[in-house]
Amino acid sequence: MTIDIHVHPAFYEPINADAAREELRHCELDIHRNGLAPLEHVFNQMRCASLDRLCLLAQDYSSAMGVPLVSNEEVAQLVSFAPERFWGLASVDPHDGDAPDRLEDAFTRLGLKGLNLHPGRSRFDPADPALEPLWAVCERYDRPVLFHAGLSWEKDTLAEYGHPLRFEALAQKHPRLRICLGHFGWPWIRETAMLLLKYPNVYADTAALYFDNAREFYTQCFTRDIPLTWIDRSLRHQVMFGSDNPRFEQIRMAEALGTLGLRDSTLELIRGENALVFLGEGGGA
């Protein structure tokens, strides 16, 4: 099974009947001129990228915005339209006192498979003891956390909150909690690799395309910033394919991954098997 672990459904047509809500998403995500995506288009895109599953991310910064940007209910609704193609990750605002209860509700009632958080947008430190109840819910239900790491293009974000070192204390304190550094923590690729090497509960996704085209950028990140052997030999069970679509180019990124020179067995891990393990869906070792 091939999986894109990092997809934002903010502009999927079924959850954008309200034009004001669509405009809010364009503004807050700083993504423009992309139009709305009917599910038929999403499925065509998946076929061209040879993807079986998309992991759709909710986004909740409601203490700053008043409402979630993409709610858990909206993600669950999209999953219900195509449960054979979509999985969903919940989001809660860590500053919300009810966040642990809302997360538990998302796991139990809505069937969402993990938690998506953006420290750079919500301005929090993953090692903050106040967040322990959230991690407790994740551990109780064996659900992972996907963090935005590294640079963020979204409005009102600071990259310093996404530095890989910010996640080390959490990884060390909670060895049973699986966490993913989104975007491979770009530009801190080596630092992300360092965390993956030391902590087997830390994963990273490939959802970065900030310069050049997909082949050129992946070549820079995964053969020059770090040698390809680091992933192919040592980190092969902790890297997952992610695209950050619609920010970046899902089809071309999926194609580019295959041109780097990784072993076929490593590609299988990155393209899907690692995501199954990360999500607790019973993948291989």
Added chain:
Amino acid sequence: MMFVRTLVLCTKSYNEMTVLTPRVEEIVLESGVQEGMVTVLTRHTTTGVTVNEALECLESDIQTALALFAPEERSYCHARMLRDYGSTAGNPTGHLKAMLTGNHCHFLIHGGVLERGGAQDVYFCEFDGPARREILVIVEGG
């Protein structure tokens, strides 16, 4: 008079060619125009409208010829993060291919029907699919 309809396509592939002729002829019929012109115009910059013979072999040759002009593996200045979009542009080849095909075609309407040569068909050309696309069919005359 001017009669305008929008065709909407959800293309399925990165590059594909779709014959629009029957739909254009239907719109001309619907317009009631007997003597005039019809323009078929794509609203996008990585798609084209062209006229050619609707043969599978020619579609393949056209795609090959366009790919020789704008190969995927070449280095393009357009491959970069675009601030106005907040996303990375990965479609320079689509823009260049669209430049070659052009974005529209015209046909004469005579006696209420399209005056086209026996081998002429209207193609919509997708160069950055899959995508949701809109094509204007503009009928002018009386």
